Amino acid sequence: xxxxxxxxxxxxxxxxxxxxxxxxxxxxxxxxxxxxxxxxxxxxxxxxxxxxxxxxxxxxxxxxxxxxxxxxxxxxxxxxxxxxxxxxxxxxxxxxxxxxxxxxxxxxxxxxxxxxxxxxxxxxxxxxxxxxxxxxxxxxxxxxxxxxxxxxxxxxxxxxxxxxxxxxxxxxxxxxxxxxxxxxxxxxxxxxxxxxxxxxxxxxxxxxxxxxxxxxxxxxxxxxxxxxxxxxxxxxxxxxxxxxxxxxxxxxxxxxxxxxxxxxxxxxxxxxxxxxxxxxxxxxxxxxxxxxxxxxxxxxxx
Amino acid sequence: xxxxxxxxxxxxxxxxxxxxxxxxxxxxxxxxxxxxxxxxxxxxxxxxxxxxxxxxxxxxxxxxxxxxxxxxxxxxxxxxxxxxxxxxxxxxxxxxxxxxxxxxxxxxxxxxxxxxxxxxxxxxxxxx
Numbered sequence: 324x325x326x327x328x329x330x331x332x333x334x335x336x337x338x339x340x341x342x343x344x345x346x347x348x349x350x351x352x353x354x355x356x357x358x359x360x361x362x363x364x365x366x367x368x369x370x371x372x373x374x375x376x377x378x379x380x381x382x383x384x385x386x387x388x389x390x391x392x393x394x395x396x397x398x399x400x401x402x403x404x405x406x407x408x409x410x411x412x413x414x415x416x417x418x419x420x421x422x423x424x425x426x427x428x429x430x431x432x433x434x435x436x437x438x439x440x441x442x443x444x445x446x447x448x449x450x451x452x453x454x455x456x457x458x459x460x461x462x463x464x465x466x467x468x469x470x471x472x473x474x475x476x477x478x479x480x481x482x483x484x485x486x487x488x489x490x491x492x493x494x495x496x497x498x499x500x501x502x503x504x505x506x507x508x509x510x511x512x513x514x515x516x517x518x519x520x521x522x523x524x525x526x527x528x529x530x531x532x533x534x535x536x537x538x539x540x541x542x543x544x545x546x547x548x549x550x551x552x553x554x555x556x557x558x559x560x561x562x563x564x565x566x567x568x569x570x571x572x573x574x575x576x577x578x579x580x581x582x583x584x585x586x587x588x589x590x591x592x593x594x595x596x597x598x599x600x601x602x603x604x605x606x607x608x609x610x611x612x613x614x615x616x617x618x619x620x621x622x623x624x625x
Numbered sequence: 626x627x628x629x630x631x632x633x634x635x636x637x638x639x640x641x642x643x644x645x646x647x648x649x650x651x652x653x654x655x656x657x658x659x660x661x662x663x664x665x666x667x668x669x670x671x672x673x674x675x676x677x678x679x680x681x682x683x684x685x686x687x688x689x690x691x692x693x694x695x696x697x698x699x700x701x702x703x704x705x706x707x708x709x710x711x712x713x714x715x716x717x718x719x720x721x722x723x724x725x726x727x728x729x730x731x732x733x734x735x736x737x738x739x740x741x742x743x744x745x746x747x748x749x750x751x752x753x
Contacts, residue, residue, distance in 0.1 A: 435658075
């Protein structure tokens with residue numbers, strides 16, 4: 324089992340085996356995955372028709388946050404589906420809010436993103452349960468488990484191919500000061516990412532804010548990191564520092580006064596620099612944080 | 626939830642592209658991830674890698690056009706080898722995202738210009 328801050332090398336075996344078993348038994352039900360972030364995958368006759376995880380945006384967030392569908396249109400479709408009993412998918416297509424092919428494509432990418440988000444985290448227990456009601460939009464026909472496993476493996480391989488250490492979905496990212504000059508257009512969605520990478524948001528947060536897939540967001544951030552546009556800190560909040568600055572030498576720690584007779588300022592009590600809200604940051608990251616202030620929230624914004 | 630026998634909209638529309646003379650494989654590729662969203666035809670073992678490369682090409686070409694895109698948005702990318710023609714038709718664009726229709730053609734069986742025209746005519750229906 325991987326820890327939350329060590330990107331996995333491949334799909335965790337329990338998850339892979341559960342997908343294979345559910346497909347082989349032609350499950351119509353829910354595969355619940357506990358862990359971090361964990362999630363639930365809805366199967367219909369052995370194929371995956373929906374995925375839910377707090378680690379990646381669902382189809383509603385993808386459609387609305389990206390402004391592919393406006394909220395008033397979504398609400399009208401939802402109200403009509405609730406009143407008539409028609410499927411939400413048919414309402415969205417019938418009202419020409421989204422094309423049938425585009426919705427199918429987005430559902431497939433959203434499910435693939437959910438599988439990736441779960442597989443790239445910590446998987447504890449996978450358990451098949453009876454079908455659950457209340458799914459808003461499902462993929463019909465469902466996606467094959469074999470295809471999803473192959474795609475997830477490919478995604479993990481791609482992220483691990485970066486020469487810089489690959490951050491995980493919970494790493495905090497920050498734009499490098501001066502790397503993005505006024506008037507410069509980076510393109511490919513990088514401008515939005517750079518503007519929102521404030522040292523508090525994670526790739527997951529950015530994916531939710533922008534209505535993009537979490538893998539696509541991590542991939543672009545990885546490219547931006549390689550291009551020197553952003554920095555990332557993958558260590559969990561409160562983890563021990565890995566640089567020597569954080570650990571005063573015994574000689575310094577034991578010496579309560581400076582040579583001038585003044586009380587020695589201890590590093591853990593310093594107002595700035597070493598720690599931010601109780602969290603340790605790499606040296607380069609800390610320097611950047613000083614320019615941007617000392618925000619400490621890591622809560623999702625999506 | 627699922628209903629047996631539901632026909633995939635993507636399957637139907639990609640089959641129409643596959644029906645164009647000389648088309649070996651037709652696939653919908655997500656530019657942001659390089660993922661083959663759906664495909665029809667005779668895929669080789671390296672098809673997924675080729676599709677991911679097509680996504681990278683689309684990104685690179687969009688970058689070449691520049692932010693102002695004085696010549697307009699990217700429409701199609703053509704890659705010609707000794708025996709194959711790869712067409713990548715842009716279907717949708719969002720910042721950092723979008724979908725392309727990737728078509729692998731047998732160069733010896735097609736008229737390049739005609740195939741491009743036929744694929745272009747079938748392309749809008751893929752996401753419709």
